[in-house]
Amino acid sequence: MVDTDEAYVLRPVGRVVSPLTDAASAPRQGDEGAPAAWLVFDRSVERALGDLSVGAELLVLTWLDRARRDVLAVHPRGDESRPETGVFSTRSPHRPNPIGLHRVRVLAVDGLRVQVADLEALDGTPVLDVKPVLGAVDER
Amino acid sequence: MVDTDEAYVLRPVGRVVSPLTDAASAPRQGDEGAPAAWLVFDRSVERALGDLSVGAELLVLTWLDRARRDVLAVHPRGDESRPETGVFSTRSPHRPNPIGLHRVRVLAVDGLRVQVADLEALDGTPVLDVKPVLGAVDER
Numbered sequence: 001m002v003d004t005d006e007a008y009v010l011r012p013v014g015r016v017v018s019p020l021t022d023a024a025s026a027p028r029q030g031d032e033g034a035p036a037a038w039l040v041f042d043r044s045v046e047r048a049l050g051d052l053s054v055g056a057e058l059l060v061l062t063w064l065d066r067a068r069r070d071v072l073a074v075h076p077r078g079d080e081s082r083p084e085t086g087v088f089s090t091r092s093p094h095r096p097n098p099i100g101l102h103r104v105r106v107l108a109v110d111g112l113r114v115q116v117a118d119l120e121a122l123d124g125t126p127v128l129d130v131k132p133v134l135g136a137v138d139e140r
Numbered sequence: 141m142v143d144t145d146e147a148y149v150l151r152p153v154g155r156v157v158s159p160l161t162d163a164a165s166a167p168r169q170g171d172e173g174a175p176a177a178w179l180v181f182d183r184s185v186e187r188a189l190g191d192l193s194v195g196a197e198l199l200v201l202t203w204l205d206r207a208r209r210d211v212l213a214v215h216p217r218g219d220e221s222r223p224e225t226g227v228f229s230t231r232s233p234h235r236p237n238p239i240g241l242h243r244v245r246v247l248a249v250d251g252l253r254v255q256v257a258d259l260e261a262l263d264g265t266p267v268l269d270v271k272p273v274l275g276a277v278d279e280r
Contacts, residue, residue: 006266008203010148010237029274045236047212051229058228061239063148072187088198088270089191096185097150097268099201099239126146128237130228134169 010063012126013048014041014112021123023066028077029091030102030118037119039127041112049130052109057133060102060119063126067098100125103133150203152266153188154181154252161263163206168217169231170242170258177259179267181252189270192249197273200242200259203266207238240265243273 018037020026027033039060041049052058071094073084087095104116158177160166167173179200181189192198211234213224227235244256 006152008150008152008205008266010150012146012148013236045212045228048226048228048236050213050226052226056229059241061237061241065148072185073190086188086190086192088185088188089196089272091271091274095269096153096188097201099269101199101201101241101271126148129235129239131231131241132229134231 010128012042012063012128013045014039014127016062016119016121016123016125016127018119018121018123020120023122026122027120030104030120032120034118034120036107036115036117037121039114039116039130041114041127043112046112049112049114052106052114052130054106054108056106058104058106058116059131059133060104060116060121060127061129061131062100062102062121063128064093064098064100065126066122067093067095069094069096069098071095099128150268152182152203152268153185154179154267156202156259156261156263156265156267158259158261158263160260163262166262167260170244170260172260174258174260176247176255176257177261179254179256179270181254181267183252186252189252189254192246192254192270194246194249196246198244198246198256199271199273200244200256200267201269201271202240202242202261203268204233204238204240205266206262207233207235209234209236209238211235239268
């Protein structure tokens with residue numbers, strides 16, 4: 001059985017600084033016209049980001065702090081002509097654990113600040129984690 | 141400034157049931173020989189998973205409950221001949237917010253149980269979220 005009484009605590013490691021402030025006008029995915037943005041990290045994780053370099057392809061995990069956690073089905077892309085679909089089959093921000101997943105490319109690194117292309121997350125969104133995009137098996 | 145006093149609470153939506161029980165012998169990534177495994181979901185998210193179907197390519201997010209959160213740099217793949225690298229440039233499970241990201245394919249759906257190929261997560265690992273792999277922009 002699944003023990004859902006358990007809980008895990010996330011602490012943000014940084015924050016998104018972006019010209020995007022309004023969910024209604026933001027692109028739905030990073031490759032749909034999202035602007036450049038900065039990831040501003042906390043000093044406590046300085047060593048974790050020390051090897052990020054310009055050109056790196058990254059996956060940024062965020063906490064979608066404006067999402068609803070009680071929504072289990074949505075019309076994909078807010079299009080009511082499409083049938084309601086369980087959120088695990090959609091990229092809706094609304095989901096039980098609203099973790100955002102964003103593929104970006106590093107444009108600049110300036111100490112605790114990393115500029116990235118193609119990030120659709122809103123200004124102020126907490127950053128949880130950063131991972132490299134995996135290359136071919138023999139290059140890992 | 142980053143406010144790291146904030147915290148967000150994750151609640152697992154399911155659990156991995158897998159023959160993999162030992163981190164030392166498990167593959168490091170799903171495409172490095174991981175076995176099939178089951179995702180067993182909680183009844184509370186039944187509607188969220190209701191549209192998963194055989195053949196779907198998914199990203200499964202897990203809580204890496206055996207990882208260390210205070211490790212900020214590692215030798216990639218545990219290979220001490222490689223220089224210590226900040227964890228945001230590696231796929232090490234050890235990181236401040238140890239969220240696992242796994243690309244899998246659905247083999248079977250049986251009510252609240254979903255069988256997937258290529259999952260390197262250990263038996264008992266909590267499942268946090270499931271997302272579809274994004275296709276081309278015009279197919280979203």
